[in-house]
Amino acid sequence: MTPDLHLWLIPLVPFAGFLVNGLLGRKFPKALVTAVALICSLVPAIQVAAIVTNFGSLTLPYLESHGAWIVAGSFHADFAFQLDQLTLVMLCVITGVGFLIHLYSVGYMAEEEGYWRFFAYMNLFLFFMLTLVLAENFLLMFVGWEGVGLTSYLLIGFWFTRDSAANAGKKAFIVNRIGDFGFLIAMFLLIAHFGSLSFGDVFTQIAAHPEWQSGFLTAIALFLVLGAIGKSAQIPLYVWLPDAMEGPTPVSALIHAATMVTAGVYMIARTHVIFDRSPLALAVVATIGVATAFFAATIGILQTDIKRVLAYSTISQLGYMFLGCGVAAYSAGIFHLVTHAFFKALLFLAAGSVIHALSGEQDMRAMGGLRKKIPVTFWTMTAAVLAISGIPPFAGFVSKDEILYQTFLSPNGGKIFWAVGLLTAGLTSFYMFRLWYLTFFGERRTSDAAHEEERGAPVHARSDAKLTLEADPHAHPVHESPWVMLVPLVILAVLSVVGGFMGWPEGFGGNNWFAHFLEPAVKTVHMSYEQTSVALATGAANTPHASPAGSKSLELTLAAVSTVVALLGWLFAYILYCAKPALPARLAQQLHAVYSLVRNKYWIDEIYGALIVAPVLFIARWLLGVLIDRAVIDGGTLTAGYTAQGFGALVARIQSGNIRSYAGWLALFAAVLLAISYFGFFPHFSLR
Amino acid sequence: MVPIAYYLVLSAVLFSIGVAAFLIKRNIISVFMSIELMLNAVNLAFIAFSRQWSQISGHLQVNGQIFVFFVMVVAAAEAAVGLAIIIAIFRARNTLNVDQIDLMKL
Amino acid sequence: MHLALFIIFAGLCVAGALNLLFQRHPINSALSLIVVMSSLAVLYLLLGAEFLAAAQVIVYSGAIMVLFTFVIMLLNAGREERTHGSKLAYIAGFPGAAALLGLLAYIFISRRGDFGQARIGDYLATTGDLSRVLFRNLLLPFEVTSVLILVAILGAVALARKEH
Numbered sequence: 030m031t032p033d034l035h036l037w038l039i040p041l042v043p044f045a046g047f048l049v050n051g052l053l054g055r056k057f058p059k060a061l062v063t064a065v066a067l068i069c070s071l072v073p074a075i076q077v078a079a080i081v082t083n084f085g086s087l088t089l090p091y092l093e094s095h096g097a098w099i100v101a102g103s104f105h106a107d108f109a110f111q112l113d114q115l116t117l118v119m120l121c122v123i124t125g126v127g128f129l130i131h132l133y134s135v136g137y138m139a140e141e142e143g144y145w146r147f148f149a150y151m152n153l154f155l156f157f158m159l160t161l162v163l164a165e166n167f168l169l170m171f172v173g174w175e176g177v178g179l180t181s182y183l184l185i186g187f188w189f190t191r192d193s194a195a196n197a198g199k200k201a202f203i204v205n206r207i208g209d210f211g212f213l214i215a216m217f218l219l220i221a222h223f224g225s226l227s228f229g230d231v232f233t234q235i236a237a238h239p240e241w242q243s244g245f246l247t248a249i250a251l252f253l254v255l256g257a258i259g260k261s262a263q264i265p266l267y268v269w270l271p272d273a274m275e276g277p278t279p280v281s282a283l284i285h286a287a288t289m290v291t292a293g294v295y296m297i298a299r300t301h302v303i304f305d306r307s308p309l310a311l312a313v314v315a316t317i318g319v320a321t322a323f324f325a326a327t328i329g330i331l332q333t334d335i336k337r338v339l340a341y342s343t344i345s346q347l348g349y350m351f352l353g354c355g356v357a358a359y360s361a362g363i364f365h366l367v368t369h370a371f372f373k374a375l376l377f378l379a380a381g382s383v384i385h386a387l388s389g390e391q392d393m394r395a396m397g398g399l400r401k402k403i404p405v406t407f408w409t410m411t412a413a414v415l416a417i418s419g420i421p422p423f424a425g426f427v428s429k430d431e432i433l434y435q436t437f438l439s440p441n442g443g444k445i446f447w448a449v450g451l452l453t454a455g456l457t458s459f460y461m462f463r464l465w466y467l468t469f470f471g472e473r474r475t476s477d478a479a480h481e482e483e484r485g486a487p488v489h490a491r492s493d494a495k496l497t498l499e500a501d502p503h504a505h506p507v508h509e510s511p512w513v514m515l516v517p518l519v520i521l522a523v524l525s526v527v528g529g530f531m532g533w534p535e536g537f538g539g540n541n542w543f544a545h546f547l548e549p550a551v552k553t554v555h556m557s558y559e560q561t562s563v564a565l566a567t568g569a570a571n572t573p574h575a576s577p578a579g580s581k582s583l584e585l586t587l588a589a590v591s592t593v594v595a596l597l598g599w600l601f602a603y604i605l606y607c608a609k610p611a612l613p614a615r616l617a618q619q620l621h622a623v624y625s626l627v628r629n630k631y632w633i634d635e636i637y638g639a640l641i642v643a644p645v646l647f648i649a650r651w652l653l654g655v656l657i658d659r660a661v662i663d664g665g666t667l668t669a670g671y672t673a674q675g676f677g678a679l680v681a682r683i684q685s686g687n688i689r690s691y692a693g694w695l696a697l698f699a700a701v702l703l704a705i706s707y708f709g710f711f712p713h714f715s716l717r
Numbered sequence: 718m719v720p721i722a723y724y725l726v727l728s729a730v731l732f733s734i735g736v737a738a739f740l741i742k743r744n745i746i747s748v749f750m751s752i753e754l755m756l757n758a759v760n761l762a763f764i765a766f767s768r769q770w771s772q773i774s775g776h777l778q779v780n781g782q783i784f785v786f787f788v789m790v791v792a793a794a795e796a797a798v799g800l801a802i803i804i805a806i807f808r809a810r811n812t813l814n815v816d817q818i819d820l821m822k823l
Numbered sequence: 824m825h826l827a828l829f830i831i832f833a834g835l836c837v838a839g840a841l842n843l844l845f846q847r848h849p850i851n852s853a854l855s856l857i858v859v860m861s862s863l864a865v866l867y868l869l870l871g872a873e874f875l876a877a878a879q880v881i882v883y884s885g886a887i888m889v890l891f892t893f894v895i896m897l898l899n900a901g902r903e904e905r906t907h908g909s910k911l912a913y914i915a916g917f918p919g920a921a922a923l924l925g926l927l928a929y930i931f932i933s934r935r936g937d938f939g940q941a942r943i944g945d946y947l948a949t950t951g952d953l954s955r956v957l958f959r960n961l962l963l964p965f966e967v968t969s970v971l972i973l974v975a976i977l978g979a980v981a982l983a984r985k986e987h
Contacts, residue, residue, distance in 0.1 A: 685819065686819030686820060687815075687816060687819050688748070688815050688818070688819075689739075689740055689815060689816070689916070690915075692736075692739050692740055692916060693740055693913070693914070693915035693916030693919065694915055695919075696736050696739075696740065696915070696916050696919030696920050696923065697915045697916070697918065697919035697922075698919075699919065699923060700918075700919050700920075700922035700923045700926060701922075703923065703926050703927070704922075704926055707926070707930060718825060718826065718940045718941070718942050719825050719826055719829045719869070719940065719941050719942075720935055720938060720939075720940055720941075721938040721939055721940065721941050722931050722932060722934070722935035722938045723829065723833075724829075724866070724870065724941070725927075725931040725938070726927075726928055726931050726932065727833050727836065727837075727866075729923075729924055729927035729928055729931065730837060730840075730924065730928075731836060731837070731840055731859070732923070732924075732927070733920050733921070733923055733924035733927075734837070734840040734841060734843075734844055735840070736916070736919070736920040736923060737844060737916075737917065737920045738840075738843055738844045740913070740916035740917065740920065741844065742844075742852075744849045744900055746849045746853075746891065746894065746895055746898075746900055747843075747849045747852050749891070750843065750849070750852055750853060750856050750891060751843070753856065753883075753887065753891075754840060754843065754856060754859065757859065757860060757863055757883070760863070760875075760879075761863060761866060761867075764867055764870050764872050764875065765870060765941075767870075767872070767948075768870050768871060768941050768946060769938055769939060771946045772939045772945075772946070773939070777946060777948060777952060779948050779952050779953055779956055780956075782872050782874070782875055782948055782953060783953065783956055783957065783961065785872075785875050786875065786878070786953070786957070787964065787968060789875075789878060789879075789882055789883065790968045790971070790972065791968070791971065792883075792887070793882055793886065793887055793972070793975075794971055794972050794974075794975035795975070796887045796890060796891070797890065797975050797976065797978075797979040798975050798978045798979050798982070800890060800891070800894045800979070800983075801978065801979035801980075801981075801982035801983040802982055803894065803898075804894065804897070804898065804982070804983045805982050805983065807898050808985075808986075813898060813900050
């Protein structure tokens, strides 16, 4: 007997919070805004917790329909929610981490003028994200998909009076849109082939036709991948994420680390049925994932803004998740999503705490020696850095290792992907420890050294009237953050430490509870060769295995290798940034060309600007603007107007007031009429 | 024996002269008289046609002449009122020149 | 002989009309018009419309033209001045009038076989014939025209009255 879960409440409570804070928040006292926002993000978390406790008694997937939305002929899309293991995992992450970040924001954004606006947008984001994961059909998911893009834009450009923030918001939205275009095309293809957008309908139809391989399914999958690339910031649509750091740090933590950017990964896992039938699409996903992971890691090692490092790190870790999905190890990808949510959110929040402590300084070259002054921040950040670097037994190690292991086992070039992924893990460890050393160790550097090269970093949360482009380290003394900011840090740190035990692999003696839990939602249907001849033709690559064909010893060996690589990264970071701090500058000088290339992010933004943005602007301004808009359209309408005017002026001269001219016209046209009536309208001369 | 067509041609000639006079004359009373000329031309045509129909149908047809009767009546009324208007205009503008009565110019 | 009568009086009509056209003084035009109307009365007689011939002389020549003459004398209309009011009248009007004439003449002459011949004495529409139609079939329009005349009288009086 399935209890009624009232799934619709989960997204709607935050939406109510958005309405209240958005419409009335300007007049509310700050305490009331805080209360509304926190309650509306806590209630969904409590509801999800209740669902978790009742989970065993549910029949899955649990469907809840609230009426038809679009009914057009044989096609219909409903307001329908669903709950299965995958959704539940995502719900836990979103509501749990979401609530913690809301709590953190109470402290971080305390001095903001737009305090109410911030929390309204944050609640709105929760609404859309929850809709996305709860949706039972592609269309409702797309509503959430677009909505999170919208709220991302609103929150990135939160300090909208600043040009860089406004432009970053626009960039995020536009690049996301390119991905959304792919998602739309995929939906159109789905309607064309399946006549429905409901997950249940589509997946059961595919399951009922084992002979459907590649072909149109590949096309659908590739367009879905395009959507995922835009949302999850993979190559080539990753360029918006570093710029998105213009937004407040809690935004970066929630949206650009834990939830929105993971929507692409969730979508691939949700639609894995389609991907399993298309080895090409899976290969594309894996390739893009591993390439992005490596590429972003290389950029990350030379960034100087603490948030930028974390942004590139996010891109890189998302690449890992894509890799996991690309080798059909969906549960590994989702597991990494969960652990990443923990430690990346923690990293961002701790970075925010550091920035808050330094009254707005974000450049790592102006930091140092903060270990003793902000201890809680230091220790929580340490936990996160250890987790992300893949040091056992922290959470990041378990999930990343699982992905690498599955990649190694995968046929079709799995070993190459594994090697690149391993190298990336080393780079990850390197730049994270670099960040750690630069921020917390050594002597405090001054901000002059930091700003000689580039403009001052964006400032920390302060009302716009008191904007200072250059942070003043002597404004406040370095101080620890208030408890509202520290409590989430501590909670997330604990999760980063112990979170890995959820999915402790069998190779090490665990029971991999997470993978087993998730299996019914993401398991791939293993096909027998006797069923289809197509499977024979494409070979074993067509049938991704849910359970590895590897062995426990292989798993242990690979885990040891990756641990060693991670420790090597730590070692290099120690050498360059702790033991011999003059070394990096000398290396930079010697390898000046390479250094400059990487430092400037491979000039990708500039290349896009020249190759894509400039031609589009040219077309819009000159071809469309001048040529078509002014010449053709304006010209056409003006010509019509002038013609009417001219003709009217001409005809008006008939009315001269002079009787005799009237008579003249009368006589003339009387004759014409007479001729017409006698000879007929069309002169056909017939001699009578 | 006069062909009826001759009467009709005469009527056309008189009508055209009336139109020409209407266009040429500058005195408003002359213009009015040209209107009367046109009406008379038309009367002639009506009577000629009435004669024509009588011949075709064999018995006397007077419809054309009835037309003329009414045209005469209305022309009389119109002449009276028209001349009264001309007098009024003359009193207002002190001119009988058609070209100078152009207040309706656009 | 009938043809000769026709030609004489038709010629008089046209001459009178042309005189109306070419005379400068309106009183000369009025007198020419009287000539036209009288000639027309004779032509009506030739066509066998005796009542209308009489009515033409009495009403048109005797009443309407007299009215015209009175008004011309009242307003002391003088010779016409040469003013150029409208070139358009000449440009559009004369071709129009000429075209009208040409068209009508062409139609009538080309179809003259369809028309018959008129001979004096063949048909005569007596007053009795006319009145039979007027007072039986067309009684209502007849009465309405008398109302029309009454209204015209009132209008003329009202318009031509001296303002006090």
